[in-house]
Amino acid sequence: MPIRPVLQLGNPLLREKAVAVEDPTAREVHDLVKDLADTLAHWRSATGYGRGIAAPQLGVLQRVIFLKLPGAEAWPLINPEIVACSQERIIVWDACLSFLSIFMQVERHRQITVRYQNLNGDVLEFEAGHERNLSELLQHEIDHLDGILAIDRIVDVKTICTREEFEKRYRDASPYAVAPATISG
Numbered sequence: 272m273p274i275r276p277v278l279q280l281g282n283p284l285l286r287e288k289a290v291a292v293e294d295p296t297a298r299e300v301h302d303l304v305k306d307l308a309d310t311l312a313h314w315r316s317a318t319g320y321g322r323g324i325a326a327p328q329l330g331v332l333q334r335v336i337f338l339k340l341p342g343a344e345a346w347p348l349i350n351p352e353i354v355a356c357s358q359e360r361i362i363v364w365d366a367c368l369s370f371l372s373i374f375m376q377v378e379r380h381r382q383i384t385v386r387y388q389n390l391n392g393d394v395l396e397f398e399a400g401h402e403r404n405l406s407e408l409l410q411h412e413i414d415h416l417d418g419i420l421a422i423d424r425i426v427d428v429k430t431i432c433t434r435e436e437f438e439k440r441y442r443d444a445s446p447y448a449v450a451p452a453t454i455s456g
Contacts (some may be wrong), residue, residue: 274313275306275329280370282330286418289325289332295349295388300335304390305348307337308436314368315339321368323408325415328369340405351387351413354396356380363407364445365421366436374437376430377421379407 278285284401307324315321326335338346359381367372382400388393399405411421425431432440 273306273309273446275310277314277324277328278370280328280367280420280422282369284330284332285327285415285420287327287332288418289327289334291334291414292349292388295390295392299420300333300349301390301407303329303331303333303335304337307335307347308339308345311337311339311368318369318371320366322404323412324368325412327415327418334416336409336416338408338412340408347390348385348387348412349389351385351409351416353383353410353413354355354386360401362426363404364441365407365411365424366434366437367411367421369420370422372421372434374432374441375422375425376427377407378426379410379423379424381411382406385409385413414415 285313289340303326306329310329311321311324314324321334322340323338326333333447334350336348336351338348340346357380360378361381362378364374365377382398384396384398385407386394386396399409414420414424
């Protein structure tokens with residue numbers, strides 16, 4: 272499947288709410304997941320960033336996200352929804368393939384429970400916590416399905432910084448530290 276362009280901040284499609292996938296086993300859903308996987312792999316190899324991607328970032332308004340954490344299996348989630356979240360919240364660095372030139376701090380729930388379907392249509396549920404930063408990543412990607420961007424969740428505009436400054440000052444203490452920096456400091 273082809274590597275598809277990632278919509279960038281300002282594109283109105285990023286602000287639209289995605290619709291539920293009726294049949295997770297459909298060929299077009301499998302093709303979409305392959306496009307998401309290929310596009311994410313391309314961005315990760317080109318920039319060192321990218322642990323997940325949502326279908327709306329490719330201009331497809333369907334409730335599909337794809338995760339690929341370092342050292343873990345690829346993980347497509349169809350119709351994911353957060354069904355429970357902890358009261359405890361955390362502040363984390365966030366960025367997005369749709370505006371990779373800026374980073375900011377956002378507030379997220381420390382732990383969430385997510386229900387989703389796999390490509391066979393099975394309904395699954397799991398708890399995601401701070402381990403591997405999975406909770407914040409899933410919240411970021413599920414937000415995309417509702418037209419919400421990380422920049423909407425910023426805790427303080429003073430935390431906004433360029434990618435270059437983030438890599439010099441904050442990367443080593445962030446979830447992005449597992450991959451080498453792409454800009455030398």
